[in-house]
Amino acid sequence: MKNNGIQAPRRAGARAAASRREVARPLLSALLLAAACNNDEAPRPATLALDPGQEVDAWTTAPLPSEAQVFHVQEGAANALTRAPWPALSIELPELTAGSRGAFRVELRDGTGAVALLGLSPPLSSDQLPGQTIPILCGRVGAFARPARGTLGGWQAPALGLVLDRYLLLASSTPEPSGLPSELYDLATLTPLAGQNPLPRAPDALLASRSGMTLLVNAQGATLLDLSTGDTSEVPSNLTQGVLGGTVIRDGQGGAFLLGATRLDGDPSAAILRLDAQGKLSQLSLQTPRRGASAAWLDGTGLIVAGGLPEASVEVLPPGASAFVSTGLLVPATLGATLVPLTSNEMRLLGGTDPDGAPRPSVKLSLGCTGGCTAPTPLGDELPFASLRGYPLGDGKALVLGETDAGTEAVLLSLADPPRQVPLRTPRRGASSIELPDRRVVVVGGVDGAGVPVASIEVFLPP
Numbered sequence: 001m002k003n004n005g006i007q008a009p010r011r012a013g014a015r016a017a018a019s020r021r022e023v024a025r026p027l028l029s030a031l032l033l034a035a036a037c038n039n040d041e042a043p044r045p046a047t048l049a050l051d052p053g054q055e056v057d058a059w060t061t062a063p064l065p066s067e068a069q070v071f072h073v074q075e076g077a078a079n080a081l082t083r084a085p086w087p088a089l090s091i092e093l094p095e096l097t098a099g100s101r102g103a104f105r106v107e108l109r110d111g112t113g114a115v116a117l118l119g120l121s122p123p124l125s126s127d128q129l130p131g132q133t134i135p136i137l138c139g140r141v142g143a144f145a146r147p148a149r150g151t152l153g154g155w156q157a158p159a160l161g162l163v164l165d166r167y168l169l170l171a172s173s174t175p176e177p178s179g180l181p182s183e184l185y186d187l188a189t190l191t192p193l194a195g196q197n198p199l200p201r202a203p204d205a206l207l208a209s210r211s212g213m214t215l216l217v218n219a220q221g222a223t224l225l226d227l228s229t230g231d232t233s234e235v236p237s238n239l240t241q242g243v244l245g246g247t248v249i250r251d252g253q254g255g256a257f258l259l260g261a262t263r264l265d266g267d268p269s270a271a272i273l274r275l276d277a278q279g280k281l282s283q284l285s286l287q288t289p290r291r292g293a294s295a296a297w298l299d300g301t302g303l304i305v306a307g308g309l310p311e312a313s314v315e316v317l318p319p320g321a322s323a324f325v326s327t328g329l330l331v332p333a334t335l336g337a338t339l340v341p342l343t344s345n346e347m348r349l350l351g352g353t354d355p356d357g358a359p360r361p362s363v364k365l366s367l368g369c370t371g372g373c374t375a376p377t378p379l380g381d382e383l384p385f386a387s388l389r390g391y392p393l394g395d396g397k398a399l400v401l402g403e404t405d406a407g408t409e410a411v412l413l414s415l416a417d418p419p420r421q422v423p424l425r426t427p428r429r430g431a432s433s434i435e436l437p438d439r440r441v442v443v444v445g446g447v448d449g450a451g452v453p454v455a456s457i458e459v460f461l462p463p
Helices: 019-030
Strands: 047-051 067-074 077-085 090-092 101-109 115-120 133-140 143-145 159-163 167-171 182-186 191-193 205-208 213-218 221-226 232-234 247-250 256-259 269-275 281-290 294-298 302-306 312-317 325-331 338-341 346-350 363-366 386-394 397-404 407-414 432-435 441-444 458-461
Touching: 047 101, 077 090, 101 133, 115 458, 133 458, 159 205, 159 247, 159 432, 167 205, 167 441, 205 247, 205 256, 205 269, 213 256, 213 269, 247 294, 256 294, 281 312, 294 386, 302 338, 302 346, 325 363, 338 386, 338 397, 346 386, 386 432, 397 441
Parallel strands: 047 133, 294 338
Antiparallel strands: 047 090, 067 077, 067 101, 101 115, 115 133, 133 143, 143 458, 159 167, 167 182, 182 191, 205 213, 213 221, 221 232, 247 256, 256 269, 269 281, 294 302, 302 312, 312 325, 338 346, 346 363, 386 397, 397 407, 432 441, 441 458
């Protein structure tokens, strides 16, 4: 059997299994990478196929690329693999260490050596690469790009999760125009996967782990689904008390949190559910219950919670810890703001209102101060967005998305430069978004000006 490209295998026809497995089988079959298996031929080298996606002018706009450099990224370390003069639409990879796992990073550099375009893959196993063709979406850094192949079924505002660091899972607790109960998008093949049965629970919130374990939460309860076996288990109702309606925050370690303190309605809550990278579910608690708080994950620092009602100190959950630490940095009662880390010490708390509903000015917070820093520093620039969400990009930068009268908009924040608007390639409103471990940000769903769901997927390439 020869396989000419990275793709998930089709579901095999098998006898009926237990009902709990029937629900997940289409997902399970999609989570396996097909390997070349022709024993009569020596395996061909793996090849990267560079693709500008729908932005066909990306490669012809100044500054023009002059060289392609390819790196293999393992546990954050980028090892140079090969380079080729431009144009290099297809790049043959050297043999990789057996049993290794890593992502591919393609940098298209201009004549000055600066990275003009960037392409990234999810982590892949070297043992399954020989003979494969791996598509790499290469777009302008600091801009959005749209894959050319395959569109989603049409979702308005789906819950999103990242499974196995490779598959984007879309689902919703309400009927979607797509008519699909759920949908998986493969970030390795840049195509959606078809033929999926309903999930065991239609979620309002979706927490997915690197292991494949997924937590599905709605007002009626919560279900753990193990995508590696198809097993499901109901979560005791006491574990979800105080978190329903909260925000999902992905950590940088392959897990996610569901925070009750971010809810705008209801009583203040200290409750947090954590699904770690191994799929273990646990409860955590803030020192101060709050309502309408903001939260963000910052690599090296951990989970940061700020603002909300009542006025309280910023709290931090260090990586691997089970208890929050109060920083002593007081933030005035602010509801519905967005917390955006820019460095390990400096953050922005954007938007939000006071308890009476009056707009709050955005402020700068410093986790590094040790005294005389109880008053956050007001900022002069305000983003006229609703439903803000921010994604740290490193190097003092962050991408912020929100809603305006014109629809979903994005702004690039930087400590070094003024805010810069980043246009979406397809106008939409009410879109969902999620950050990837490699700091790309994916935007899906939403509707166009006529109210029609937008089927394209957009990927922001970090500068």
